[in-house]
Amino acid sequence: MTIAFITGANKGLGRETARRLIELGHTALLGARDPERGRQAAAALGARFVRIDVTDDASVAAHEGRIDVLINNASIHGPSGDATALTGTDALNVFDVNLVGTVRTTNAFLPLLRRSPDPVIINVSSGMGSLAYTHDPSRAESSVIAPLYTASKAALTMLTTQYAKALPGIHINAADPGYAATDLNGNSGPQAVTEGTDAIITLATENPARAPDASSTEQARSPGPEPATYREGDLQRTPPRRVPLCNHKQADQRRNSRSRPRTWCMNRSSRDPVFAG
Template identity: 75%
Template sequence: MTITFITGANKGLGRETARRLIEHGHTVLIGARNREQGEEAGVTLGARYVPIDVTDQASVAAAAANVAAHEGRVDVLINNAGVSGPLGDPSGLTAADALAVLDVNVIGVVRTITAFLPLLCRSEDPVIVNVSSGMGSLAFTHDPDRPESRVVAPLYTASKAALTMLTTQYAKGLKDIRINAADPGYTATDFNAHSGFQTVTEGTDAIVTLATEEPGAGTGRFLSRHGEIAWS
């Protein structure tokens, strides 16, 4: 049985990923900061809720200890929790704004990976999936034919560029773990006031693919539902 832990799994892409992976036979752990929403998602989907706030080291450590005590290992870790930060005109951005976004989207991933590494090392085929975004791609955000080029989200885009590069570096440094990044694409969720043109199921295609690949599949890749992305 594949044991999968997903951060930010109480709604949106995380919740749909949980639903789909349960259909694939995974034992899914719903990681979420909001207890009420996390518990509801767990009951509705048939998963176990584990409290986690990726910006709080003690909370992340407690979540890892919780899983160690109950399941004993993690086969797939999906770092999905994320925030957008301020949109539009960047002239009023503050250091506090930047730190708040990076604390979730980048530093939170580092906290979570470090805390869960001992559990992943107990797996026969450990996998990490970081939910990044094409919004962090120079090519996509400069291409007038792509929706990424029509959004001004300074801190979100910077954080996702950092997360994609972080993924490649972890993949180089942790050779016994398959570590990849997923680009969901422009998906209708609360995150963008449901303005995306993809369904939430379509938005989770790359995440589910990376979470269900056979042992020996590649590492250090950036994948969308249409295939690998040559990130630049």
């Protein structure tokens, strides 16, 4: 049974991720900054609430035990629109949660993850942080002006690749949930929050050993891409078993679908991140 710790989990993608993991028979530790909202969400889902503020070193460090999956989900949007109105304080606030918070939480939880036989870190990033997508006029990402959010997610994706290289014993990926309706975007997304968690759930449960039973294994794996082999030349060596096998042809076909959740597979043995899911 997987023990997963999720930050920013009292609502939106984090809460739905916790709900789905519990439904699959796993243990979800629901992390949130607001004690009242966090306890209410945990009680409703049957999860355990843990107060955590990813901007506070002391709050992040005060944890013991073992976890198998760390899901860095906590995020804020920051100002949109007029870039001339941005302040240094605005930038510091957004990056402190979206990027530095991930550093704090990841480093603080490394001892707990290393007690797991198969540790996993999932960083919830965004296609809004893609340089290619935000420069492609055919994509929705190119029409949004949110300088600090997009910059923080671009940095988070790069941070994920670096952690994946630096921590070979831990399987590290970044997930793009797509444009899901959450408070972060004023519930304007065209896809349901459940669909937005498909990539996260796939990464958290894709190892069959993590599923409580055979039926849960099938249910957990169903949102993700069908397993496929890499094309010749795409890998320098065989991928670690926790990194999803990404079918490049299928991934290319999905790049133009903004509403479909995607996963960046930060495969330590490939040259470049690949979209899948």
